[in-house]
Amino acid sequence: MTGWQWDIDGWIVLAGILSAVSCALLGNYLVLRRMSLMGDAISHAVLPGLAIAFLISHSRSSVPMFVGAVSAGLLTAVLSQTVHRYGKVEHGAAMGVVFSVLFALGLILIRQAADHVDLDPGCVLYGNINQIPLDAIGSALPPPILNLGIVLLVNVAFIALFYKEMKISTFDPQLATTVGIPADLMHYALMVLVSVTTVANFESVGSILVIAMLIVPGVTAHLLTDRLGAMIAVSIIVAVFSAVVGHVFAAFGPAWIGLPGSTHTSAMMAVVAGGLLLIAVLLAPRHGVISRAWHRLILSLNIIRDDVLSLLLRWQEVRPEGGRPIRQAEVLAAIGDSPLTRWSLRTLVRSGYVMLDRTGRGDDADGMKLTASGLSRATGLIRSHRLWEAYIDKHFKLPTSHLHLSAERVEHYITSEMRDEMSADLTSPQHDPHGRAIPPEQGEG
Amino acid sequence: MYSLRTARSLLALAVMLLVSVPAASPAWASGEPSRSRSITDTSLQWPSGETLARVLLFRDYNTRVVVIGTTLLGAAAGVIGTFAYLRKRALMGDALSHATLPGIAIAFILLGAKSLPLLLVGATITGVLGVFAVIGLRTIPRIREDAAIGIVLSVFFGVGMVLLGVIQQMRTGQEAGLSGFIYGKAAAMLAADAWLIGVAAIVVVAGCGLLFKEFRAVCFDPQFASSIGVRVHLVDFIMMALVVLTTVVGLQAVGLILIVALLIIPAAAARFWTDDLRMMTILSAVFGALSGYFGSTFSALLPRLPTGAVIVLCAGGVFGMSMLLAPKRGLLAASYRHWALRRNTAYQHLLRALAELEEQFGEGAEIPSARLAGARRWSPLHMRSCLAAARRRGAIERREQDVITLTPSGRAQARRMLRNHRLWELYLIRHADIAPSHVDRDADDVEHVLSEGIVRELEDELTDITGVPPSPHGSRSAS
Numbered sequence: 023m024t025g026w027q028w029d030i031d032g033w034i035v036l037a038g039i040l041s042a043v044s045c046a047l048l049g050n051y052l053v054l055r056r057m058s059l060m061g062d063a064i065s066h067a068v069l070p071g072l073a074i075a076f077l078i079s080h081s082r083s084s085v086p087m088f089v090g091a092v093s094a095g096l097l098t099a100v101l102s103q104t105v106h107r108y109g110k111v112e113h114g115a116a117m118g119v120v121f122s123v124l125f126a127l128g129l130i131l132i133r134q135a136a137d138h139v140d141l142d143p144g145c146v147l148y149g150n151i152n153q154i155p156l157d158a159i160g161s162a163l164p165p166p167i168l169n170l171g172i173v174l175l176v177n178v179a180f181i182a183l184f185y186k187e188m189k190i191s192t193f194d195p196q197l198a199t200t201v202g203i204p205a206d207l208m209h210y211a212l213m214v215l216v217s218v219t220t221v222a223n224f225e226s227v228g229s230i231l232v233i234a235m236l237i238v239p240g241v242t243a244h245l246l247t248d249r250l251g252a253m254i255a256v257s258i259i260v261a262v263f264s265a266v267v268g269h270v271f272a273a274f275g276p277a278w279i280g281l282p283g284s285t286h287t288s289a290m291m292a293v294v295a296g297g298l299l300l301i302a303v304l305l306a307p308r309h310g311v312i313s314r315a316w317h318r319l320i321l322s323l324n325i326i327r328d329d330v331l332s333l334l335l336r337w338q339e340v341r342p343e344g345g346r347p348i349r350q351a352e353v354l355a356a357i358g359d360s361p362l363t364r365w366s367l368r369t370l371v372r373s374g375y376v377m378l379d380r381t382g383r384g385d386d387a388d389g390m391k392l393t394a395s396g397l398s399r400a401t402g403l404i405r406s407h408r409l410w411e412a413y414i415d416k417h418f419k420l421p422t423s424h425l426h427l428s429a430e431r432v433e434h435y436i437t438s439e440m441r442d443e444m445s446a447d448l449t450s451p452q453h454d455p456h457g458r459a460i461p462p463e464q465g466e467g
Numbered sequence: 468m469y470s471l472r473t474a475r476s477l478l479a480l481a482v483m484l485l486v487s488v489p490a491a492s493p494a495w496a497s498g499e500p501s502r503s504r505s506i507t508d509t510s511l512q513w514p515s516g517e518t519l520a521r522v523l524l525f526r527d528y529n530t531r532v533v534v535i536g537t538t539l540l541g542a543a544a545g546v547i548g549t550f551a552y553l554r555k556r557a558l559m560g561d562a563l564s565h566a567t568l569p570g571i572a573i574a575f576i577l578l579g580a581k582s583l584p585l586l587l588v589g590a591t592i593t594g595v596l597g598v599f600a601v602i603g604l605r606t607i608p609r610i611r612e613d614a615a616i617g618i619v620l621s622v623f624f625g626v627g628m629v630l631l632g633v634i635q636q637m638r639t640g641q642e643a644g645l646s647g648f649i650y651g652k653a654a655a656m657l658a659a660d661a662w663l664i665g666v667a668a669i670v671v672v673a674g675c676g677l678l679f680k681e682f683r684a685v686c687f688d689p690q691f692a693s694s695i696g697v698r699v700h701l702v703d704f705i706m707m708a709l710v711v712l713t714t715v716v717g718l719q720a721v722g723l724i725l726i727v728a729l730l731i732i733p734a735a736a737a738r739f740w741t742d743d744l745r746m747m748t749i750l751s752a753v754f755g756a757l758s759g760y761f762g763s764t765f766s767a768l769l770p771r772l773p774t775g776a777v778i779v780l781c782a783g784g785v786f787g788m789s790m791l792l793a794p795k796r797g798l799l800a801a802s803y804r805h806w807a808l809r810r811n812t813a814y815q816h817l818l819r820a821l822a823e824l825e826e827q828f829g830e831g832a833e834i835p836s837a838r839l840a841g842a843r844r845w846s847p848l849h850m851r852s853c854l855a856a857a858r859r860r861g862a863i864e865r866r867e868q869d870v871i872t873l874t875p876s877g878r879a880q881a882r883r884m885l886r887n888h889r890l891w892e893l894y895l896i897r898h899a900d901i902a903p904s905h906v907d908r909d910a911d912d913v914e915h916v917l918s919e920g921i922v923r924e925l926e927d928e929l930t931d932i933t934g935v936p937p938s939p940h941g942s943r944s945a946s
Binding site (some may be wrong): 240 | 625
């Protein structure tokens, strides 16, 4: 393949887009209904349906194949429900039993017929999307494209017509039943559509892409948004992107790294979709790995800063008249020396809560002192800590030695309003249960 | 050839049941298989007696290797599958097996040649990566376990297919064997491969034997296990490692799509028969081994049967039989229990209706069956079968066509039922404050399960009642 040719690559990309989008639309609901593996199971289990339809009708025309595959798909849903309910087998395992046995059956049937038919088990997995342009020769619209287009239209129509019903029965089946939406019917309608979509995709893109496109775009979108409409939109974007980029990589990727030829477009589409999911997993604004790690980092930084401030105040408390300032080495030893602690010390100095006292000599050379604003924050923290201890001591029968740990955890989250409430509840106490003075509330510093 | 006719018919029947092909022309009856098959010819070609004897008696070296290998594989998968199944990790095996494909492809690309052990090392590496990917994805807030499995399965497999596509264009000839890993190619099994499976089976069985207590604790109650000092993560890791080992050595025989069936199905089938973990493990191993044995034997006997698929179908057959026939949890046993319960309930309802009618007609009276039919909404058919059953048990006599009388023993039973029913009604009225018109329905259900102990307690509560109390809401047959 030398370059992009619209009459070849155009058709392939179009087929990829049609099939990816039709799968992704349904996939949103599968993911939300925690039925991702049902897509997997059905796409394996339609195989015997196809084979039996072929063996009975002796033709590869669409209608028998369609009927066979849809009944096999429904059979999977019903059988795994039966095995789960009456056999008391766990849901996932029940599905595993049903789809693997059906797939094995399909494999045997296909091998029985394979001598004379082009119903090749390999095609089942990755399809022959690259054949589609050949079908286009001599006709305006290749049949596979037509099939995929019809399926996509059916799926779009279903979701558009039953948007509200699907939404309610997905998120709250009980509510759906009470307001008169048949949740079971919706479930089986979805199963039928998944089977239909799977069959239509089988020939052109293969079952692996079906599984990938049923699950991956939905999950990716679910990571990025909380609204169903937006989720569907994002999943469509993911599907289209995967189809286009997947084909480009498959057709030209091997050449870029110095290998001959091209590879399976549909498999590459699955890989691209996986790559997009990986990016979403890393970068998603709220649920992504990086943003969560960042928030955890900020949180622990703030906790260390609070710990340092209260340490400095406690140091001052026991040395009321002057005395030497605490050394940086002592702070590090008390809090625990780590890059994070050193960083938080630097930010404390930079934001003006702590100043370095360089008047001392020798070991006292880098003493640390609270500034006025630092003193105000530290007082608030100590006040929170000791009020909490007094409050817990009043309301719960805990040994006095157990109070500190709880206060140590909670002090970072106590606001001045909560302090006022606790103080009112305890009628403005002067001392905590350990006998230490509770400092008065300071003005905002 | 004719002497083996019976055996072959039986075999044919078994396979027909398993495969359920709508085979129109039974070629085994007409003898010689024809060489030119028409497109409509979907029959199986049945083996000659000679082939049958050679396969069944292990005379054939290749068959011997394959049958022994798959039997051992089935046993090993059954053993470790039991624990994976109970730990609810069964489908993790599916993600794992699909994730082995890129490893196989990469090993092939790097080495440029097929060397089974090295390909399996590659498979192990990416398989384990796949398992870690599932575990990692599960920790992301919006991704649930089932989605994580589906993602890893399809994306890793996609990577594998991309690499296979590249390999296909790189060389010719060599790569053909790689697709054998997808659907399995047991016929390609060498003695060394069977040995490998044997060693793996020993490791798996020994591992499960040594860690039996830990596995049991982790399967049934991980929190409890960790509180008594079991290192749950380590035990889980070892369990998963044994699953990986079984999967990887089984790839060649069964194929990566279907290997998960060997992990799940024997274990799920064994669960029907027993509540004892030790027994379940043994049964599961036996089921797995039988599936392996029969699957590979069938596919050696008949042409064009993919071994892995036949093994899985055999396992599916075992599962179906277990689900139907198991004594306690099986469907037949359950529906028999259900049927017996309903029959007994109907019998007791009949007797109580007769006792109520005797209150009107007088003791020993001849009760017209038309009145009985009015007592409950019974269909004539149901009524006839109930009456027949009651006569068999000696509770009633039927002197004329439409007239029924209670026998003395039947009367005793009937009055006891009636008494229990009324005691319960009175108890509900007095102690649960339920309106007299509403108690009949409830007592109808409860009367059958009142044990002697409960009846005695009811008598203690309702001390003023002796004999059969009158109905608190008026007799039904009178109303």
